[in-house]
C-alpha cells in the first residue's frame with residue numbers, strides 16, 4: 001500500500017490524537033513545577049512520547065527539553081523537527097481554545113497548526129513508512145521541542161547535551177514551498193542619557209510598540225516659551241500635526257504599520273517625527289542626538305545612511321526598522337530590528353552600525369543576533385524537498401528566502417518546509433487558530449514522502 005493510503009487508514013486516529021494534544025495548554029509558565037517550561041508543556045511532551053511508544057518507536061526524553069521518536073537503522077539520521085509549546089491563547093476566540101472543536105471540516109485550537117498538527121502528522125508519517133516496509137538507508141527521527149515560541153533554548157540544550165545532529169532535516173513550522181534562506185536577524189536596544197539645554201526641551205517621546213513592527217504613531221511633548229510654541233505650531237509637514245499644549249507643544253506623526261521584514265510596505269512614524277524635530281532650533285545634546293537619528297535613519301529602511309546597505313539576488317535587501325523610540329527629560333532609548341541578506345554575515349553590518357551608535361554616545365543595552373541561513377537551490381536537501389512538494393501538490397516549488405527566522409535556525413542541516421500553502425489562511429498566533437482535516441492529511445502525506453526521500 002502507498003503512504004497516502006496507509007495514512008488515510010489512520011485518519012480518525014490522527015484526528016483524535018491531535019485533539020488530545022491540543023487539550024494541553026502548553027504555554028510556557030514559570031510555575032514552580034520544576035519542569036523547564038512548566039507543567040502544561042511537560043504534560044504535552046509526556047503525552048506525545050507515550051504516543052510514540054504506543055506506535056512502536058524508540059523514544060527518548062532529553063531532560064524534558066526535547067523528546068524524540070525514531071525508526072530504522074544506519075549510521076546517519078534525518079530529522080523532522082516540530083514544537084509542542086504554544087503562544088498564549090489571547091482574546092477573541094469564538095470557540096474554546098483548548099477543546100479541539102471540529103467545525104466545517106476544521107479542528108480548532110491553539111497549536112492546531114503551530115505546531116501540534118504537523119508533529120502528530122509526522123509521527124503517523126513515520127508509522128506509515130514502517131508499515132509500508134520501505135527500505136531505509138538512514139534512521140528517521142521526529143524531534144519534538146518545547147521552547148520554540150520563547151527562544152528555542154530546547155534545541156540549544158539538545159545540542160549542548162550530545163543530541164545527534166541530523167545529516168538533513170526539515171521543520172514543518174512555516175510555509176511551503178521549501179524555505180532555503182532566512183535572513184540574519186539582529187534586534188538591539190541602544191540607550192543614552194542626555195542633558196537638555198536651550199528653549200526647547202523634550203518632556204516625553206513615545207513611538208512604536210515592538211522592534212519587529214514599523215511604528216504607526218509617534219508623538220513628542222516639548223516644553224518651550226510661548227513665542228517658540230507659536231513658531232513651532234506654524235510649521236507644516238505632511239502627516240505631522242503641531243498642537244499647542246500647556247507650557248509647550250505636542251507633535252504627532254503618522255505612519256503606516258507593517259511587519260519589519262518588509263518595511264517597504266509601511267511608513268515609519270518614529271522616523272517622520274525625528275525629521276520634524278530635526279527642523280526645530282534644538283540645542284546641545286538633544287540637537288546632536290536628534291540629528292544623528294534623523295540623518296542616519298529617518299524614514300530609511302535599507303541602512304543606506306548608516307553604510308550597511310546590503311543586497312543579494314537570493315534574498316533581496318537588508319531591511320532596517322526603528323521599531324521603538326522613547327525619551328524623557330534625561331534619556332533616550334531605541335529598539336532597532338535589522339535583517340541582512342542570506343549570503344552575508346553579521347560581521348558585514350553589525351560592527352559598522354554599532355560604531356556609529358557608540359560614537360553618538362549610545363550604549364547597547366540588549367542584543368539578539370541570529371545568523372542567516374542559506375542552502376543553494378541545487379543542494380541535495382533543497383532539491384529533495386522541492387521534488388516531493390511538486391510531486392505531491394503539482395504546485396510551483398521554486399524555493400523561497402524569507403526575512404523572518406524559523407525553528408530551522410536552531411539546529412544545523414535543517415530547513416523550514418511547510419505547512420502553510422501559498423495563499424492559505426491559518427490564523428497562527430491569533431484567535432480561532434485551526435487546521436482543516438484535509439490540510440492535515442495532505443501534510444501528513446507530504447511529510448511522509450519527504451521523510452522517505454531523505455532517508456533513502
Ligand SMILES: [Zn+2]
Pocket residue numbers: 083114115148173
Ligand atoms: Zn511554530
